[in-house]
Amino acid sequence: xxxxxxxxxxxxxxxxxxxxxxxxxxxxxxxxxxxxxxxxxxxxxxxxxxxxxxxxxxxxxxxxxxxxxxxxxxxxxxxxxxxxxxxxxxxxxxxxxxxxxxxxxxxxxxxxxxxxxxxxxxxxxxxxxxxxxxxxxxxxxxxxxxxxxxxxxxxxxxxxxxxxxxxxxxxxxxxxxxxxxxxxxxxxxxxxxxxxxxxxxxxxxxxxxxxxx
Numbered sequence: 001x002x003x004x005x006x007x008x009x010x011x012x013x014x015x016x017x018x019x020x021x022x023x024x025x026x027x028x029x030x031x032x033x034x035x036x037x038x039x040x041x042x043x044x045x046x047x048x049x050x051x052x053x054x055x056x057x058x059x060x061x062x063x064x065x066x067x068x069x070x071x072x073x074x075x076x077x078x079x080x081x082x083x084x085x086x087x088x089x090x091x092x093x094x095x096x097x098x099x100x101x102x103x104x105x106x107x108x109x110x111x112x113x114x115x116x117x118x119x120x121x122x123x124x125x126x127x128x129x130x131x132x133x134x135x136x137x138x139x140x141x142x143x144x145x146x147x148x149x150x151x152x153x154x155x156x157x158x159x160x161x162x163x164x165x166x167x168x169x170x171x172x173x174x175x176x177x178x179x180x181x182x183x184x185x186x187x188x189x190x191x192x193x194x195x196x197x198x199x200x201x202x203x204x205x206x207x208x209x210x211x212x213x
Contacts, residue, residue, distance in 0.1 A: 001037045001038070001126045001204075002037070002040075002099055002123060002124070002125045002126050002127075003033075003037050003038070003040070003126065003204070004039075004040045004042060004116055004120040004123070004125045004127075004128045004129070005030075005039060005040070005041050005042070005128075005129045005200065006042040006043075006112065006113060006116040006128070006129065006130040007026070007041060007042065007043050007044065007194065008044050008046075008130065008131055008132040008133060008194060009043070009044030009046025009047065009048075009049065009112075010044070010046065010047075010133040011133050011194050011195050012026070012043070012194075013043075013044065013045065013046025013047060013048055013049075013077065014046065014048070015047045015048055016048065017077075017080075018077060022197075027084070027085070029198055029200055029201070030085065030197075033200065033204065037204075038098075038099040038100055039099075039100070040087065040099055040100060040101040040102070040103070040119060040123065040125070041081060041087060041101070041102045041103070042102070042103045042115060042116035043074065043102065043104045043112065044077075044104070044112045044113075045070055045073065045074050045077075045104075045105070045112065046077075049070045049073055052066070052073065053066055056069070064108055067108035067109070071104075071107070071108065072105075073105075074104040074105035074112065075104060075105060077104055078090070078091065078102050087102045088100060088101045088102070089101070090102060090103040090104075090106075090119070092106065097123075099123055101119070103115050103116065103119050110177055111175045111177065111178060113130065113174055113175055113177075113178035114175060114178040116178070117177075117178045117181035117182050117185075117187060117189075118181055120181075120182075120185070120187050121184075121185040121187060125187065127187075127188050127189070127190065128187050128188070128189045129189070129200065129203050129204070130174070130189070130190070130192070130194075131192055131193075131194020131197075131199070131203075132191060132192070132193065132194055133193070133194075134173070134193060135150050135193045136210030137151050137154070137162065137173055137191055137210040138150055138151065139151060150210065151210050152211065153210065153212075153213075155212070155213070156182070156183040157183075159174075159179055159182065159183055159212050160183055162179060163176040163179040164176060174191070188213040189211075189213070190203045190204075190206065190208075190209045190210065191209050191210040191212070192210075193208075193209065
């Protein structure tokens, strides 16, 4: 099976950069999954990028220019993860090939989630998995609303109702561009809590998180 796994910055990148402890737990899971699957990865920006945004806003840097800075930081994440896993780095769309790649930021105005979905569409992946810091898609923001209910499964039409514009560094569980790509190309997608990397096994077996198909 051909899979794209988006590793959210919220779970894998701290204020100093790549979280070594997290990746020490993630890599054995990845190696096990790669025995039977072609896995490409997408990495987010995380706390280090949000810290840059906070400082840049105080100094009056525009969102567009800050996004350019953020993309360069995320490209460093891509190169790190590429070196760690032996996968090919994708720094532009011209670098995309059949599989076994790492992608992150490409251009201003598009989130890493959207780039993960775009990669999944280009290589005709069987599944896209987003590993994040919540259990899936909820009917309300679980960080703000006590009692918010996890949605276990939805179709592409229902997913479109969750399409909302985001802002750099704050795109939400899935931004509108990612949702549009997933729905247009009918990419089976699982949103899962990735704090424990072993949850990826259950995500691939469709036993946890929110399933979109």
